[in-house]
Amino acid sequence: MSKAELTAHLKKFNPEQKKILIELLNLIESKLPTSEQVIKYGIPTFLIEGVPVIGFDGYKTHNSIFPYSGSFNSRLKKDLEKYEQTKGSIHFDVGKRIPKPLINKILTEKIQQINDSYPKKNGEHLEFYTNGVLKAKGKYKGGNLHGDWKWFRKTGVIMRSGAFKNGEQVGTWITYDSKGKIYKKTLITGG
Numbered sequence: 001m002s003k004a005e006l007t008a009h010l011k012k013f014n015p016e017q018k019k020i021l022i023e024l025l026n027l028i029e030s031k032l033p034t035s036e037q038v039i040k041y042g043i044p045t046f047l048i049e050g051v052p053v054i055g056f057d058g059y060k061t062h063n064s065i066f067p068y069s070g071s072f073n074s075r076l077k078k079d080l081e082k083y084e085q086t087k088g089s090i091h092f093d094v095g096k097r098i099p100k101p102l103i104n105k106i107l108t109e110k111i112q113q114i115n116d117s118y119p120k121k122n123g124e125h126l127e128f129y130t131n132g133v134l135k136a137k138g139k140y141k142g143g144n145l146h147g148d149w150k151w152f153r154k155t156g157v158i159m160r161s162g163a164f165k166n167g168e169q170v171g172t173w174i175t176y177d178s179k180g181k182i183y184k185k186t187l188i189t190g191g
Contacts (some may be wrong), residue, residue, distance in 0.1 A: 003029065006037050006044040013058045020097055021058050028054060028102060031107050032132035048132040051100050053110050062091040063098065067110050075109050093144065107132075129154050141166065162188070 003025070005008060010021045029037070030048055032053060036045040045055035055066035062084070067073070070087045073080055079102060086093040090106075092098045107110045108130050119125040123139040123146065133156045138149030144167030157180045162173035175184040 003037050009044055010058070017058050017063070017094055020095075021063060023057065024056055024063075024098055024103070026064070027103055028056075028107065031104065034131075034133050042088070048111075048114075048128055048133075048167055049137075051114055053132060054107065060094070062094050063076060064089045065103075065106065065176065066093050067106065067113075068186070069110075072110065072113060072142070076112060079105060090131055121131060138164075142171065 006025055006030075007022065010018050010025070012023060015189070025044065027059040032046050032048065035048050035053065036050075038045050038047060039048075040052060042056040043065075044054045045068075045081055046053045052137040055068060057066075066089050068088070069138060073085050073090065080090055080150055111128050111130050111132060115127050118127065119140045123141055125136070125138050126134065127136040127142055129135050131154065133154055134152050135154075136149065136151050138145060139147045142148070146166060148163050149161065150158060151158050151189040155178075156175050157178060160175050161174065162169060163171045169188045171188060173186045173188060177188070
């Protein structure tokens with residue numbers, strides 16, 4: 001899926017509403033530069049590593065943002081109090097731009113909510129920078145780092161990789177330069 005497909009989805013709206021929604025699309029895209037843009041549940045949606053961050057769409061009487069979490073709105077209760085809300089959406093006047101500072105705050109808080117949801121029960125762990133770029137990826141076992149792990153720069157370029165066994169570094173660890181090329185390999189031996 002691509003930005004073109006999301007833009008095509010927005011063509012059905014009147015020119016004023018379409019302009020507001022395309023501005024929203026461009027703002028979100030600029031704040032989440034490595035996100036994947038898809039149509040999910042019939043609405044334009046931004047994903048990071050397959051995880052939905054935010055969706056949006058237009059309707060006859062309002063435009064809506066969908067933070068893909070029934071508990072999200074309570075995280076920004078004061079900021080959202082003047083907007084109509086449902087369990088999974090935030091509504092904005094159809095003819096008014098959605099305030100950029102509010103969108104920025106929603107995106108930052110949503111990334112934090114995603115980070116707070118890890119590690120999963122199966123041990124999977126993802127951590128993201130506030131711009132939606134993957135910061136770390138690995139697994140936990142019994143509360144300890146376990147298995148292969150990778151860390152990335154804010155640009156998305158790999159920075160370091162290595163493995164853990166029950167929280168202890170093992171095997172060969174690799175450090176990468178700012179372009180993702182191997183800079184150094186370190187063999188971790190038992191003590």
